[in-house]
Amino acid sequence: MIRIGLVSVGFMGMIHFLAARKLRDARVTAICSRDEKKLAGDWTSIQGNFGPRGEMMDLSGIKKYRNLDDLLADKDIDMIDVCNPTHLHPDTAIRALQAGKHVLVEKAIALEPKDADAMLAAAKKANRLLMVAHVLPFFPEFAYAAQAIRGGQFGKLLGGHFKRIISKPDWSAEIGDASKTGGPAVDLHIHDTHFIGLVCGVPASVFSVGVVGSGGSVDHLTTSYLYPPGTSGRGSGGEGGAPAITCSSGALTMKGRPFVHGYELYLEKATLVYESGTCPLTVLRADGSSEQPKLPGGDDATTAFTIEIQAAVDGIKANREHDYLSGKLARDALVMCYREIESVKSGRAVAVA
Numbered sequence: 001m002i003r004i005g006l007v008s009v010g011f012m013g014m015i016h017f018l019a020a021r022k023l024r025d026a027r028v029t030a031i032c033s034r035d036e037k038k039l040a041g042d043w044t045s046i047q048g049n050f051g052p053r054g055e056m057m058d059l060s061g062i063k064k065y066r067n068l069d070d071l072l073a074d075k076d077i078d079m080i081d082v083c084n085p086t087h088l089h090p091d092t093a094i095r096a097l098q099a100g101k102h103v104l105v106e107k108a109i110a111l112e113p114k115d116a117d118a119m120l121a122a123a124k125k126a127n128r129l130l131m132v133a134h135v136l137p138f139f140p141e142f143a144y145a146a147q148a149i150r151g152g153q154f155g156k157l158l159g160g161h162f163k164r165i166i167s168k169p170d171w172s173a174e175i176g177d178a179s180k181t182g183g184p185a186v187d188l189h190i191h192d193t194h195f196i197g198l199v200c201g202v203p204a205s206v207f208s209v210g211v212v213g214s215g216g217s218v219d220h221l222t223t224s225y226l227y228p229p230g231t232s233g234r235g236s237g238g239e240g241g242a243p244a245i246t247c248s249s250g251a252l253t254m255k256g257r258p259f260v261h262g263y264e265l266y267l268e269k270a271t272l273v274y275e276s277g278t279c280p281l282t283v284l285r286a287d288g289s290s291e292q293p294k295l296p297g298g299d300d301a302t303t304a305f306t307i308e309i310q311a312a313v314d315g316i317k318a319n320r321e322h323d324y325l326s327g328k329l330a331r332d333a334l335v336m337c338y339r340e341i342e343s344v345k346s347g348r349a350v351a352v353a
Helices: 011-020 068-072 086-098 113-126 140-151 184-188 190-200 303-318 327-346
Strands: 002-007 026-032 063-065 079-082 102-106 130-133 157-167 205-212 218-226 244-253 260-267 271-275 279-284
Touching: 002 011, 002 068, 002 303, 011 026, 011 303, 026 068, 026 303, 063 068, 068 086, 079 086, 079 303, 086 102, 086 113, 102 303, 113 130, 113 327, 130 303, 130 327, 140 190, 140 260, 140 271, 140 279, 157 184, 157 190, 184 190, 184 218, 184 244, 184 327, 190 244, 190 327, 205 244, 205 327, 218 327
Parallel strands: 002 026, 002 079, 026 063, 079 102, 102 130, 157 244
Antiparallel strands: 157 260, 205 218, 218 244, 260 271, 271 279
């Protein structure tokens, strides 16, 4: 059995804890928090933008640690699940790797690419897995798209548009602090750059237009991902080999607009359309017919996270990370976000490498 130590009991820590209850051959055996109420099981103050609110939790049989060093010294822990704020990820993950633990770190991998590089180097030196919890490919609609594109089920991906829109995050003080999250162009949009990197590969350059907030963070952007002619990503590209991919992402909408994400993807033999809350995944075919594929269901909002954490557990057993959890891809997704921010502020296309 893989024994998991959970670092930080905020909203994502609670979601990971709930999701881990349904794991096969793995469980959370320890938690680490500086909050005495949370160590005692009072999680009623926790809330987020999806899923359940916090409640009184039964933590019997789970070790409680008040500082990270004590958790890392526990020889009975196999994997550290890092769910503290993004700016703390590098120090926490590197210390865990140096302690001989495998690491699953909630997205984003870090706030700065140089810190992501240091985390990857620490994992290599320690000969341990550094996995990054980008959950989007584990949601059924995005899992379907990823498998269709990478497997060539409908031919090559010729083009597409992704969308991710929220109102300004205000459900916790830290989530709205750009100095701790990178702002919407990182904390929110990195879901898109990760998925685009997964199914299309990392572009040569990006061109973005956007809205810069009063604090200097990019609050909304629309990006074109520029791939060299004659090349193709993972199962993508037309005759010239370059898929035409764009994305709009941001936090400008008023509160009456619910969170929405989705895509419209143009493949050689089908178009895939999905928008959360309004349009279920639909496959459109050349003859005018359409179908809504039957997707695997889940009993609550944590199902995709259970699948994600299970992939990490299985990766530890196989000593090989699941490619959806790749630390290198997570690092590249972070770099893409910063190149897009640079493009918004400079008004020009920016090379990604």
